[in-house]
Amino acid sequence: xxxxxxxxxxxxxxxxxxxxxxxxxLRKGVPYLRLNSEDLPTADFELDPSAAxxxxxxxxxxxxxxDRNLRSVLYRRPTxxxxxxxxxxxxxxxxxxxxxxxxxxxxxxxxxxxxxxxxSQTYLAEHKAxxxxxxxxxxxxxxxxxxxxxxxxxxxxATTDAQIVVKGLDTVLFRELxxxxxxxxxxxxxxxxxxxxxxxxxxxxxxxxxxxxxLRITVVGETVFAVEITRGGQPIRGxxxxxxxxxxxxxxxxxxxxxxxxxxxxxxxxxxxxAIDLALQDGRYYFLEINPTGEWAWLVDAAGLAIDQAVAxxxxxxx
Amino acid sequence: xxxxxHFLIHTAASARRLQASLAPQGCTYDPVLGAWLLDGTxxxxxxxxxxxxxxxxxxxxxxxxxxxxx
Numbered sequence: 001x002x003x004x005x006x007x008x009x010x011x012x013x014x015x016x017x018x019x020x021x022x023x024x025x026l027r028k029g030v031p032y033l034r035l036n037s038e039d040l041p042t043a044d045f046e047l048d049p050s051a052a053x054x055x056x057x058x059x060x061x062x063x064x065x066x067d068r069n070l071r072s073v074l075y076r077r078p079t080x081x082x083x084x085x086x087x088x089x090x091x092x093x094x095x096x097x098x099x100x101x102x103x104x105x106x107x108x109x110x111x112x113x114x115x116x117x118x119x120s121q122t123y124l125a126e127h128k129a130x131x132x133x134x135x136x137x138x139x140x141x142x143x144x145x146x147x148x149x150x151x152x153x154x155x156x157x158a159t160t161d162a163q164i165v166v167k168g169l170d171t172v173l174f175r176e177l178x179x180x181x182x183x184x185x186x187x188x189x190x191x192x193x194x195x196x197x198x199x200x201x202x203x204x205x206x207x208x209x210x211x212x213x214x215l216r217i218t219v220v221g222e223t224v225f226a227v228e229i230t231r232g233g234q235p236i237r238g239x240x241x242x243x244x245x246x247x248x249x250x251x252x253x254x255x256x257x258x259x260x261x262x263x264x265x266x267x268x269x270x271x272x273x274x275a276i277d278l279a280l281q282d283g284r285y286y287f288l289e290i291n292p293t294g295e296w297a298w299l300v301d302a303a304g305l306a307i308d309q310a311v312a313x314x315x316x317x318x319x
Numbered sequence: 320x321x322x323x324x325h326f327l328i329h330t331a332a333s334a335r336r337l338q339a340s341l342a343p344q345g346c347t348y349d350p351v352l353g354a355w356l357l358d359g360t361x362x363x364x365x366x367x368x369x370x371x372x373x374x375x376x377x378x379x380x381x382x383x384x385x386x387x388x389x
Contacts, residue, residue: 013348014341019365022354026363034353042350059350172327183331197326297365 003062004069005033007315008113010104011076013038017297021074024312033063037077040100052109067112071318074116074311076293077104079123114272114319116311121270122292128169128204131290134268138261140287143207143279149198157205158190165206166193184239209281214240215252217276218296219266220310221317224259225296227303228252249303258285265290272314 007025011018013036025032033056035043044057054065078101105119117125124130129147136142146153147169158164165187172183187208213235218225227249229240236243254262258278265287266274275294279286296307323329342348346355346364355364364370 009353016343016355016365019354019363022352023363023365032353036350039350061351166326166330168327172331174328174331181331183327186326186330193326194323196323197329200325201327203327 003031004064004066005031006069006071007032008065008070008073008107008110009034009076010073010107012036015076017295018074018076020297020300020308021311021315024308025315028312028316030312030316033058033065035104037100037104040103041096045103047103047106047109049106049109052111054107054110065110067110070110070113072114072116072315073107073110074315075119075122077101077119079105079119079126112319114315114317116273116314117271117292125269125271125274125290125292128289131265131269132287135261135265135287135290138264138268139257140261140265141284142287143209145204145206147202147204149200149202150195151193151198153205154190154193157207159207161208162190163187163208163210164190164193165204165208167204167206169202169204184242187238209279209286210237211235212279212281212286215254215278215280215285216249216299217254217262217278218294218299218305218307219262219271219274219276220307221272221314222263223310224254224262225299225303225305225307225310226252226254226259227299227305249299251303251305254285261287273311 007030009018009021009032011034015036018034018036022032022034035056039058043059046055047053052067054063056063056065108115108119115121132142132145143165144157144159146157154164165185167185168183174181214229216227216229218227228251229236230248230250231243231246233248236247240247262274262276265276266272269290269292271290271292273292275291275296277288277290279288296311299305300308343355343364345358347358348355356362357364357367
């Protein structure tokens with residue numbers, strides 16, 4: 001295999017989604033290089049920013065990356081760093097964490113490559129307020145939504161509904177001592193919410209769609225994979241991820257106009273890949289959110305969808 | 320008087336103990352190949368039928384977006 005990679009994978013050693021892409025590229029005989037955040041300090045790097053060339057000496061092998069040979073970059077790393085008080089804060093750890101992350105992002109200097117997705121577009125697209133605005137403009141039905149830190153918007157969101165959805169503006173993930181705590185979307189009785197428990201940080205409040213069927217849509221380039229998520233053949237109440245171990249994932253077809261909206265939304269956000277959550281209620285498809293770095297590997301087996309092949313084909317196609 | 324816990328904190332119910340290692344059991348990572356292999360073989364973990372993949376932060380489903388801060 002040529003050592004000049006045509007695909008660059010920027011990920012984490014423990015991100016098995018990257019393994020699926022590697023397997024697909026191997027089957028197609030396409031040379032690639034995978035760089036993981038954890039492994040960067042163990043390799044030797046030389047980046048010439050004027051010539052836009054990168055030389056990597058990794059485990060006794062040399063790789064040369066340049067616009068001449070590079071078709072695409074699969075970018076599955078953060079677009080910005082969060083402060084986390086529970087992390088080790090010694091100088092060396094901080095230095096490595098910040099500077100290697102910046103180094104990875106610096107590889108956007110390979111402007112001739114097709115990025116899946118470009119970090120600047122992922123940064124924009126991760127903002128739920130932006131997603132909802134774009135989805136609404138494209139004609140998606142969207143649940144009534146407010147972002148607030150008081151209960152004042154509840155009447156506008158819930159109207160006569162007894163329940164309302166409350167979720168984080170960002171991923172709700174905490175580390176407490178030795179445990180990891182994650183927050184799912186909550187369906188809450190309207191009367192149970194108080195200003196005191198919202199004041200400190202804003203949340204998303206959204207119309208609660210009851211008796212809905214969840215759909216996960218994976219957009220890869222111009223290809224749309226749609227999956228219906230049920231449990232025991234029935235729709236799942238609340239956040240389907242709470243029941244993910246027992247859920248069934250069945251390929252389905254979207255109406256043409258909904259499929260086109262999914263493609264248009266992904267493009268509108270400057271993305272070439274997107275994982276979209278929809279909810280089907282009374283025959284209407286509601287947009288919930290799009291994730292520029294959403295997972296899909298579990299659907300390869302669970303739903304029998306060749307998303308790994310599609311991602312590899314997109315990377316091989318280049319820009 | 321202390322303030323009540325924020326809604327998102329007191330409703331964050333899913334919890335698991337942090338793992339000492341995220342490495343898939345019985346596998347070795349090949350840095351040049353860029354993938355996990357079954358120990359002592361050239362077999363890719365993800366190409367083993369009926370493999371059991373390691374758990375992730377959100378119950379085996381979602382990882383990418385919640386590693387944004389890592």
